[in-house]
Amino acid sequence: MFDMGYEIKTKLLTKGTKRRSGLLIEKVRFIVAHDTANPNSTARNNVSYYERTNNQSYASAHIFVDDKEIIECIPSITSDKPEKAWQVRYELVVDNILFGGNANDQAIGVELCFGSKIDSREAYLRYVWVLAKLCKKYSLDPSRAIVGHSRLDPGRKIDPENALLLSGKTFADLLIDVAVVISQNG
Numbered sequence: 462m463f464d465m466g467y468e469i470k471t472k473l474l475t476k477g478t479k480r481r482s483g484l485l486i487e488k489v490r491f492i493v494a495h496d497t498a499n500p501n502s503t504a505r506n507n508v509s510y511y512e513r514t515n516n517q518s519y520a521s522a523h524i525f526v527d528d529k530e531i532i533e534c535i536p537s538i539t540s541d542k543p544e545k546a547w548q549v550r551y552e553l554v555v556d557n558i559l560f561g562g563n564a565n566d567q568a569i570g571v572e573l574c575f576g577s578k579i580d581s582r583e584a585y586l587r588y589v590w591v592l593a594k595l596c597k598k599y600s601l602d603p604s605r606a607i608v609g610h611s612r613l614d615p616g617r618k619i620d621p622e623n624a625l626l627l628s629g630k631t632f633a634d635l636l637i638d639v640a641v642v643i644s645q646n647g
Contacts, residue, residue: 463594463646467587469531471539472508478515481535486543489599490567491560491606492592493548495522496624500576504532507572519547526591527574528583537569538595546570555613564613569595575624585628593642603639
């Protein structure tokens with residue numbers, strides 16, 4: 462039934478760059494929920510930026526979601542060989558404590574685009590669907606396996622709360638909504 466949801470477009474970043482190393486994730490253990498922290502930048506804008514700057518920074522995410530598109534730029538949801546993305550600083554320890562390893566090595570990162578030019582409700586619905594699809598694919602319990610970037614890097618990051626606020630949602634609402642979508646799609 463998940464296949465009857467939204468279209469996932471694949472626009473992969475160049476492999477062998479700072480944005481996409483091509484290194485594989487041995488086992489996906491959790492999902493990091495992000496927002497772009499860049500109001501009004503679309504999924505396409507973000508992926509294009511990452512490609513244009515592919516050797517400038519070790520920072521990336523697997524999937525970007527806005528109100529019109531879901532774009533996978535690092536293999537994660539459409540591939541059986543997910544690759545690493547550089548989404549959380551390695552020196553942080555919260556991910557190690559919660560999940561037994563670093564987010565970059567064990568997690569899929571999903572970015573929610575937001576802003577006054579983006580339909581927050583529609584972007585949120587797509588975001589929930591993608592998170593549910595990932596949980597189903599990797600047999601993850603959303604209540605335990607989805608974590609906000611803000612929890613992994615407190616004091617420095619507040620995502621995905623920026624985008625959730627515009628949707629009138631909390632992180633707790635997000636987890637409930639993902640669980641509902643999973644249950645509806647057996």
